[in-house]
Amino acid sequence: MAELNVVINDPGSGTREQDLIAQVQRGHHELFYELVRPYERRVYAAAMAILRNQTDAEDVAQEAMLKALANIRQFRAEARFSTWLIQITVNEALMRRRRERAGMIEGIDDHRDDEGEYTPRDFADWREIPSEALERKEVRQKLAEALASLDRKYREVFILRDMEQLNIQETAEALGISVASVKTRLLRARLMLRDLLAGGWDQGWFSRLPFEKGTKPW
Amino acid sequence: MVNHETMNCDQVWKEISNYVEGDIAPAVRVAMDDHFHSCQRCRSVLDGTRNVIRLYSDERMIDVPSGFGQRLEKRISQTVRAQGRGWAWSRWLIPIAALALFAGGLRWGNSLIKAVQLHSDRAQWVAKIPPDMKVVVSEGEKEFHVPGCEFIRNKDKERTLTAREAIREGYVPCPKCMRKYLEPESNANVVQEPEMRAENDFADDRESRFR
Numbered sequence: 524m525a526e527l528n529v530v531i532n533d534p535g536s537g538t539r540e541q542d543l544i545a546q547v548q549r550g551h552h553e554l555f556y557e558l559v560r561p562y563e564r565r566v567y568a569a570a571m572a573i574l575r576n577q578t579d580a581e582d583v584a585q586e587a588m589l590k591a592l593a594n595i596r597q598f599r600a601e602a603r604f605s606t607w608l609i610q611i612t613v614n615e616a617l618m619r620r621r622r623e624r625a626g627m628i629e630g631i632d633d634h635r636d637d638e639g640e641y642t643p644r645d646f647a648d649w650r651e652i653p654s655e656a657l658e659r660k661e662v663r664q665k666l667a668e669a670l671a672s673l674d675r676k677y678r679e680v681f682i683l684r685d686m687e688q689l690n691i692q693e694t695a696e697a698l699g700i701s702v703a704s705v706k707t708r709l710l711r712a713r714l715m716l717r718d719l720l721a722g723g724w725d726q727g728w729f730s731r732l733p734f735e736k737g738t739k740p741w
Numbered sequence: 742m743v744n745h746e747t748m749n750c751d752q753v754w755k756e757i758s759n760y761v762e763g764d765i766a767p768a769v770r771v772a773m774d775d776h777f778h779s780c781q782r783c784r785s786v787l788d789g790t791r792n793v794i795r796l797y798s799d800e801r802m803i804d805v806p807s808g809f810g811q812r813l814e815k816r817i818s819q820t821v822r823a824q825g826r827g828w829a830w831s832r833w834l835i836p837i838a839a840l841a842l843f844a845g846g847l848r849w850g851n852s853l854i855k856a857v858q859l860h861s862d863r864a865q866w867v868a869k870i871p872p873d874m875k876v877v878v879s880e881g882e883k884e885f886h887v888p889g890c891e892f893i894r895n896k897d898k899e900r901t902l903t904a905r906e907a908i909r910e911g912y913v914p915c916p917k918c919m920r921k922y923l924e925p926e927s928n929a930n931v932v933q934e935p936e937m938r939a940e941n942d943f944a945d946d947r948e949s950r951f952r
Contacts, residue, residue, distance in 0.1 A: 567806075568805075592821075663804065706758065709758050714754070720792075720793065
């Protein structure tokens with residue numbers, strides 16, 4: 524079977540972005556918003572993944588954008604601009620969280636061994652869920668709730684890798700953890716979400732979707 | 742050690758995320774493919790994992806607060822405008838600094854010029870003596886005189902030079918023969934410095950003694 528090949532809608536693949544970057548680097552800062560606009564949602568989501576507070580996430584997202592503007596000359600063309608932005612955002616968010624939690628005791632789950640195995644619980648016959656399902660707000664809400672229920676260390680890795688499209692190495696660098704830890708956490712996050720959403724089928728989240736009677740969406 | 746030819750379910754689950762990533766050795770991939778063909782449970786886990794990734798990677802899963810984009814654009818615009826004002830101001834910084842330096846230099850230069858200007862009315866009187874005027878000095882004396890001045894001592898050792906040269910050598914004008922140069926145009930308007938007064942008193946005293 525072929526591996527999953529997630530097609531990423533990366534607005535930075537064209538020469539328009541490269542041209543914008545070059546112009547902003549030459550001092551045309553008025554073009555900066557045009558440059559970052561395609562990524563503003565992902566930047567916010569990265570901040571939200573770390574901080575889990577809308578106000579803080581928006582503030583950090585703005586700060587990260589301004590930091591990117593201030594350091595735009597340091598951006599090198601060999602990197603993806605979106606990745607560079609996300610890494611700045613994650614760094615800003617982690618610093619904000621450290622400041623706000625200074626002196627507080629970290630949650631015990633943050634130090635738990637990553638190596639413990641996770642065993643899937645639901646083995647019913649699954650089929651692909653149509654992307655139209657995401658048009659429904661309650662489906663998005665249930666997916667968001669499932670993600671929010673994960674321990675922080677799993678949630679952060681999953682968001683940076685599977686939602687923000689950083690690669691394994693970039694995710695490890697952004698969070699300051701090893702590549703092996705990223706892989707272990709990612710596996711657990713994916714399997715846990717799969718089980719969580721499997722339970723959602725039984726609770727009728729996808730009941731109005733055009734699935735075959737008696738089958739689950741995956 | 743995993744036997745890649747026959748992987749059990751536990752082994753497949755441990756590698757399923759790497760399998761989806763495509764980050765797996767070819768031999769392991771072949772073994773997992775074989776397992777998926779024969780194991781409905783693991784195929785379910787694989788399909789579910791792929792669905793999770795596909796769903797969450799969708800942009801629609803990112804929910805931003807209403808007005809987020811506008812607020813971000815406004816913040817960036819404000820910052821860029823502020824930078825622009827700063828830049829416009831800084832563009833004038835070098836010319837302004839150069840002008841200030843030039844003005845300061847002029848002021849400093851003027852202060853130097855004033856420093857060599859005459860500081861007292863007495864000095865101004867000296868300045869009234871024609872610099873090329875022939876005067877005489879004599880050895881052991883401190884004053885220079887109009888040739889033939891009766892107050893020249895050691896006349897056998899006198900020498901002639903210009904007033905400029907005499908002043909440069911440290912001689913002071915004779916208060917008698919040079920009186921017309923030394924007196925202010927209007928004595929009533931000149932307040933003599935104590936030193937000047939003392940010197941004049943001394944000259945008067947010396948004049949009386951020579952008489």
